[in-house]
Amino acid sequence: MAVITSPHTSIEIPDLSLYDLLFGSLSDEDAARTALVQGETGRAVSYGALKQQVDHFAGALSARGIGSGSVVALQAPNLPEFVTAFHGILRSGATATTVNSLYTASEVARQLRASGATMMITVSALAQNAVVGAEEAGFSTERIIMLDEDGIHPSLLTLLGEEHEAPDPQIDPAEHVAVLPYSSGTTGVPKGVMLTHRNLVANTLQLEGLLPVDPGAPIQAVLPMFHIYGLTVLMNFGLHRRAEIVTMAKFDLSEFLRIIQDHQIRVSFIAPPIAVALAKHPMVDDYDTDSLISMLCGAAPLDESTASAVSRRLGADLRQGFGMTELSPVSHLAPYGDDRNPLGSIGPAVANVECRVVDPATGEDVELPQEGESAPGEMWTRGPLVMKGYLNNEEATFATITEDGWLRTGDIVTYNTGGWFTAVDRLKEAPGRAGGGAAGA
Known part of the structure; x- marks a missing residue:
């Protein structure tokens, strides 16, 4: 078995509910900070x-x-x-x-x-x-x-x-189901994904140090919070970091750009269709986006040329990640400012995550080269972010999670000995991803 471990230092996952993690240690200084701003109106909540x-x-x-x-x-x-x-x-x-x-x-x-x-x-x-x-x-x-x-x-x-x-x-954070999003996969049959408090606490903490989300920093929340990407990465991680989360009820390019300009957004979270608009639309030049230092693109793969065009045009570091609803969702992320990871890659695994690249035809692990890129294979993932299972669907659960805890992602990746993964394809009849894309965070 060729197990690839995260290059990040392992972290301790506290035995806490999500509420206790996010609000249990709220200091007077943090209580006075702005937590949420409705981007369209400017209405704020501390x-x-x-x-x-x-x-x-x-x-x-x-x-x-x-x-x-x-x-x-x-x-x-x-x-x-x-x-x-x-x-x-x-x-x-x-x-x-x-x-x-x-x-x-x-x-x-x-x-x-x-x-x-x-x-x-x-x-x-x-x-x-x-x-x-x-x-x-x-x-x-x-x-x-x-x-x-x-x-x-x-x-x-x-x-x-x-x-x-x-x-x-x-409640027992390791067993108590906090959120039950539904994932369709490629079968079109929605399945309830049981994510525990521990799953959400773990994934929130696994993002530490990978994104420049700091106390008081305005971050843009246009991707929907009902989706696991928006829920964990924008909402929960933003709250944990005591950022100023500026919400958008729906995407409109002019409003998106105005909010970056007027609210001095430092970090924005996007999906590929937004990236394409940012790369090509002339309207972008009408707004001041100098405050923006970082963008994270997820929910589907983004080609390297578009990623590079957006990064150059807005002067912001653009990175990609990988995730699935079943993984709470982020298992891989190219860290902010780390130029060792190509723009087209999904980066290395986050802390406390193990991976394998498995040949779907043989069930054997793909041989990892001493240098360069491996042959493609299905990515299997294990760690504290793996869901408890599908609600009332043991058959689907057993088909997705092995007895020793490996979750079969259904995504085909290659592994580069430089430390990063690249998503290249998708298996048929596989579990749902966070947003339906091989690079979806």
Whole structure:
């Protein structure tokens, strides 16, 4: 067995809930910092206010019978309220199942039934599908919570105004499912991915030192937080680092560039379609993007020429990573400022992660050369970021995770003895990735 270990120093994963990691040690200085800014309006929320909102929302959910063993659905665009709702759900001891904002009513209803959700949290702009889907799944008016006001359903402000104390759920971080996103893979059959508090805590800490996200630094959150990439890398890691997270409800190039300019964004997280626009659209030259020092592209592969063009045009260090919903999601990342990793590569594995490159035809490990690049093979990954399994689907779980803990990613990679991996293809009928791309972080 040819096991490739991470070049990064191993880290200790604390036995904490995600809430305790992100909010348990909030200092007075950090409480006064700005946590979230709605990019479109400039409305801001401090870390101290966010923590209080999370606690009160958790208390309101608890008063409505939500707690350990409950599943609460959350379907909303990137807004400060999304963060309050998500972490309030987890603070109550419940599991959050995040729902794609583009889902039809029938798709919403299907996920609610499959996940066992008993409450739906959404916004009025998505009501046509969210509310109809929830009602189709049997939810009463009182079990549908609006993050804004629609005059029909209970609102976030109403729940926060009740000022209930947060409960103190006793959970095992290694076993308790924090979030239940759904991954379709190539089969078109959505599967609930059980990610524990330990999975999310581990992956948040595994990003330390790889991205220039510092306390008070404005970072741009346009990629959806209902997706595991946005949820872990933008939201949770941003909060952990005490950054200023500037949200965007949807992508619009002029608004994207204006927010970089007006909010002095230092780090932006993008996907390949945004990279292509940044590389080619003349509008880019109309905005001041000098504050931007780093961009991370994930969710699908980005070719080296486009990556180079974006980096040159914006004067920002652009890197790629690899991830899957089943990996919480980031298993590989080309570190900021490390020129040893080619722009087209997904970099080395993050700390505490082991990898193998396996020939899909033989099941044997690909021979690793003494110099240069290996033959291609399927990447297998092992570490504290690997999901607990698929909800109510032992067959799919056993097909994806081996008895000794290796997760078969379904992505074909090569390994270079310089220390980096490159994603080159995709196996058919393989588990879902974070966003559907071989280089998806």
